[in-house]
Amino acid sequence: MRWPSPASVRWTILALLLVGWELFPRTGIIPELFLPSLSKTLTVLWSDRAEYISALGVTVYEVAFAMLIACGFGILFGSLIGGLAVLRDLLLPVFSSLYAVPIVILYPIFTAWFGIGSESKIAFAGIYGFFPVMLSTAAGIRTIEPHYLLAARSMGATIPQQITRVIIPASIPTVLAGLRLGGALTIIGVVVSEMLTSSAGIGYLVTRYRTILDSPRVFAAILMILVLSVAFDLIARAIEKRTLVWQTAGRKQRIVTETGSTVPAAA
Template sequence: MNRPSPRTVRRLIGLAVLVLWEAVPRLGILPELFVPPLTKTLVVLWSDRLIYLSGLMVTLYEVAFAMLIACGAGIALGAVVGGVAVVRNLMLPVVSSLYAIPIVILYPIFTAWFGIGSESKIAFAGVYGFFPVMLSTAAGIRTIDEQYLLAARSMGATLPQLIARVIIPAAIPTVLAGLRLGGALTIIGVVVSEMLTSASGIGYLVTINRTILDSPRVFAAIIVVLLLSIMFDVAVRAIERRTLAWQNAGRRVASTEDVRAARLPAPATA
């Protein structure tokens, strides 16, 4: 008997979640205050679509600029840290330690510096997503085989050519993995900051409806956030498929001779 494909299993799990979402509150297993039925949530989302669309535009604006900070600064600094040994030895332990700190506790500092407008949310979310992008970029740069760099230099490659033809193809798979995590954290950072201090955005809609115990509208906002995260993940996966040929470009991989040598017993010594 053939096993179902992973895609089929994922679809069945998603369908089961949707069915349970509708059935559990309808059957009274959980109160609708905790989990409203899916159909009621979708009806509210459609009836208030203009309100949610307006909030989504604000959130998208903040996410876009926060992504520029997280991805731009993260990739740039990660390339420096991964490519320059002196900077790596100096900065990597510091950045790794900062990444372990819950960044959300620093949000009051951002509001003190930038106010309660979009600027504080963009800065906070940008920093929130910066660290995984930066660390993944640094790790990707470090996996490049130095022999490829030496061969490119010996053929007269300039620095721009070295970056475009060797470093980027070799590092981009790891960078995209960090970008997926950093982008998700950026979206989370924007929504959380909107929930804390804001008068617009999807996070604000979650907070304002939560205070009046309007669960269907809270879950409608959550659906919007989920759709935004799914769209971002689909976009990153599309880029990964286009760069599939670069997955092993310029990386340190063991050759067949190395593997065979590793399996052979060590020669006896006198």
């Protein structure tokens, strides 16, 4: 018996979810106040598309800058902490403990420092996504073979050169896993902060229409958030595929067989 491919299973599950989303509200199994039908949600999304596109632009702007903070500083600090034993012993327990604290409880502090505009959302979401990126980078660096760094030092490589040419390339799989998690948390951080205090963005639309019990428009905003999350995941997967080629290219070498011919070695 031949089992269906994973892609077929995923598309089947997605189709069943969409059909159920349309049928359950229409048949009265789920009240439309709790779950409007898919067709009604899409109709509202199309009729108010200008409003939703404008709100999505605000959210994408805030997410982009927050990811620069989360990923940029996360990789930098993770490389330093993971690569230097002194910093690792001193700071890694501190950052691990801070990661366990629900960052959302600190959002009022960000609003007090930066106001209720985009700056507080960017700072909050950037810190929210910073910790998984930093901790994953530090963990990946600790798995690097010591002789790589020893060879780099013996050739006179400076610390910045060791970080950019040895540490980060060797820890790419773990770093990418942290980037995917950190990026997802950054999107969550922006949307949550927009729901709490904002006058623009997709999160603001969710809160605005929720207060007046306009379920179709709430779910239309949720659809936009899903589209943004799926787009980020596709970009992350594309980057992962490109870096996978980079990783394996350097490992391939040719070996000489007993007959004197050469064959590519396994990666």
